[in-house]
Amino acid sequence: MKHVLLARFKEDITPEKTEELIKGYAGLVSLVEPMKGFQWGTDVSIENLHQGFTHIFVSTFESTEGIAEYVAHPAHVEFANKFLPWLEKVLVVDYKPNIVEQ
Amino acid sequence: MKHVLLARFKEDITPEKTEELIKGYAGLVSLVEPMKGFQWGTDVSIENLHQGFTHIFVSTFESTEGIAEYVAHPAHVEFANKFLPWLEKVLVVDYKPNIVEQ
Structure with missing residues (x-):
């Protein structure tokens, strides 16, 4: 399963804050077991x-249940509370990749 | 490079037409060389x-140039002319994936 988040940061964010938030997002891999x-x-x-x-x-993620576990995980909730206030726009889709046979 | 298209089809599309369009999209892999x-x-x-x-x-795609070649390719233009009229909403982003080291 893929969890895709599109974002536009607010105009007054600094490059340092942007980098900090991206590192925080990436750091969830080691904090939230189902995030692979x-x-x-x-x-x-x-x-x-x-x-x-x-x-x-x-x-x-390995499953939709894994995404639900991630969404509710305290580490994700803590990160989201830091991340979302810096976003001007956000869009999230989750999907199971299909490959079409030719 | 990843080329990501988000879509919402128009309400009057049939499941058969949706399937036909998805197969047409997938078929571009064998028609447009830089699409991998x-x-x-x-x-x-x-x-x-x-x-x-x-x-x-x-x-x-292997490169941004490959995506530009795809966008201009006659097979893509022909497909886009069939595909886009069935879309109520469309969003496209291209990006080079970065992986953050922990």
Whole structure:
């Protein structure tokens, strides 16, 4: 299962605070057992369909139950309370990847 | 590089048409050389932050130049002309995955 969070930080955030929050997000991998992986990146698309989102965070879980456990986990709740106030926009989708056979 | 497209299909689309479009999207892997992989899924998130998006499509490319080549490729343009009219909402971000060392 993939847990995808798109974000736009508020304009008054500093690069140092942004880096601190991203490290905090990544640090959840070692605090929340069902969270098995974490990647992030900044949008570089040329199609102008980003709807204002600038950052993407992709976490990997073995199951939907694992995502529910993550959402309720005290370490996630503590991080979310630090992270969400810095976001101007946020969007979350969870999905099980399907690969289409040709 | 990851090319991420979030979509919500129009309400009057049929399941058959949805399946046809997803297969068409996946088929670009064999038509557009720089497109190296394709996955898709439907949103199952429980946090109610999906902003109305129901589907996610994730393509893999070796470089940003590869994504630009894909966007301009006749097979992609032909597919986009079939696909986009069925979308009520669309969002695209491209990113280079970073993995944070603990």
